[in-house]
Amino acid sequence: MALKREQRYTILVADDSEMNRSILRSMLEESYDIIEAEDGIQAVAILQQKEQEISLVLLDIVMPNMDGFGVLSAMNQYNWIDSVPVIMISAESTHTFIERAYDMGVTDYISRPFDMMVVRRRVINTIMLYAKQRRLQGMVNEQIYQKEKVNNLMISILSHIVEFRNEESGLHVLHIQTMTEILLKSLARKTNQYKLDRETINLISNASTLHDVGKICIPSEILNKPGRFTNEEFAIMKQHSQMGADMMKGVPFQDEPLVRYAYEICRWHHERYDGRGYPDGLKGEDIPISAQVVALADVYDALTSVRVYKPAHPHEKALSMILNGECGSFQPLLLECLVENSEIIQREMAVDTITRGDQRVMENTAAEMMQYEDLSTTERTLHILEQERVIHHFFFSMSEQILFEYTSTPSILTLSPPGARYFGVEETTVDPYHNKRTRELIDLDRLAELAQLLQSTTPEEPMVEFDCSIQLGGRMQPIHITGRAMWSSEDPPQYTGAIGKVEKREEKEEIQ
Secondary structure (H helix, E strand, O other): OOOOOOOOOEEEEEOOOHHHHHHHHHHHOOOOEEEEEOOHHHHHHHHHHHOOOEEEEEEEOOOOOOOHHHHHHHHHHOOHHHOOOEEEEEOOOOHHHHHHHHHOOOOEEEEOOOOHHHHHHHHHHHHHHHHHHHHHHHHHHHHHHHHHHHHHHHHHHHHHHHHHHHOOOOOHHHHHHHHHHHHHHHHHHHOOOOOOOHHHHHHHHHHHHHOOHHHHHOOHHHHOOOOOOOHHHHHHHHHHHHHHHHHHHHOOOOOOHHHHHHHHHHHHOOOOOOOOOOOOOOOHHHOOHHHHHHHHHHHHHHHHOOEOOEOOOOHHHHHHHHHOOEOEOOOHHHHHHHHHOHHHHHHHHOOOHHHHHHHHHHHHHHHHHHHOHHHOOOHHHHHHHHHHHHHHHHHHHHOOOEEEEEEOOOOEEEEOHHHHHHHOOOOEEEOHHHOHHHHHHOOHHHHHHHHHHHHOOOOOOOEEEEEEEEEEOOEEEEEEEEEEEEEOOOOOOOEEEEEEEEEEOOOOOOOO
16 A cells, blocks of 8 residues: 655745755755745745745844844735744844844744754644644634535525515515624724624624514515505514514524524514604614614615515615605614715625625634634744643653654654654654654554554544554564544544554564
């Protein structure tokens, strides 16, 4: 079985000393691809071309043309520092000098002359931490995107169900959601009265799609009647707000904010600021802000859309009718928001369902991802991940057993100290499948067999038992491996590596 080559990470070494670059290359080139820059200008040019490929920068500070601080300034200007970690390498060790580098975003500092073990350990630590970080961020981003995508799909389904019965254009639900979001964002900029943060705005906007759900219970001959209702028909039609609220009362999770907003909107989106609305005749701020905003959005869309009983009014005419009080009274501050966002509303209402739906998914995904900005390169995240590694290494070092940990991304094998001594290798090996010492110890076909066995497990049954022999001290030594595959919490789960222990066996025992 052919082994799939694991990813080789690329390191940019920026140092004006050819000797220093040569030393660093000799320390690292077996495990990493090395790119060299002779000064800061070259380093920035390489980053402009290959920022996505570079996993780490080893940066000297004192260089001609552009020094290391100039490179850090450029990396901050173009936001490269958020995705590419930097280890400073310098003979300068004054406190203010190092503090300035840390303030500009460097992750670590290595002083010259170089110590091979220190350099390799720091490089491995940094690349491993950032790889874990990117994996976590990718998982979060994917979960957020999928959540928004499902929300958008459910809104589309709801739009189809409700509007299928009342023969509207199919865009009404989406229009209400879009306009509600615009008005709420504008209102949040004007006042702190309603505590409209991003999450609340998103919840109310999504809940607005349920405003007319009660119309499902209204007879179709009334719902789709051309022309004016009789008093009796209008009385039946008005019941949809109460019916929608009753539906919301019957759903589970009554403590959820989304359900509460949906109830408010269903019941009170026909109330008016002067108390002349229905069903309860609420007045002023007794009407929840969620219902006030949806009420205004509902009136605007009704005016600008074709209905069985009327043609569509132009945007300007609809605005004039609302401001003149022809459609009931609304909160003055909300009317200001309507006027100030007139052009945006007119433009957004012209966007078709699919385009706007996809746009909402991307906008909400981007906005929610901003809340997780700390997952990028903040000290707190790095500290947590480093703390995790220190605790793990402590328990490894305390054990007298031959223990191992393997991570697939990046491909790194870590052995407990007794294990490293027994096998005659370093405690940490990058890309073990292609490491010279690993190839001498164990047959690659057997190693591939073990890898395949681990990857064929499941999160529910992750344990494997494996027997093989290793080449040690000029003879074959039988060993038994007990391993546990590690799986991510994604759906579907992804194989991330393994942990386990190795036991020496007597040579007389038969090895399968």
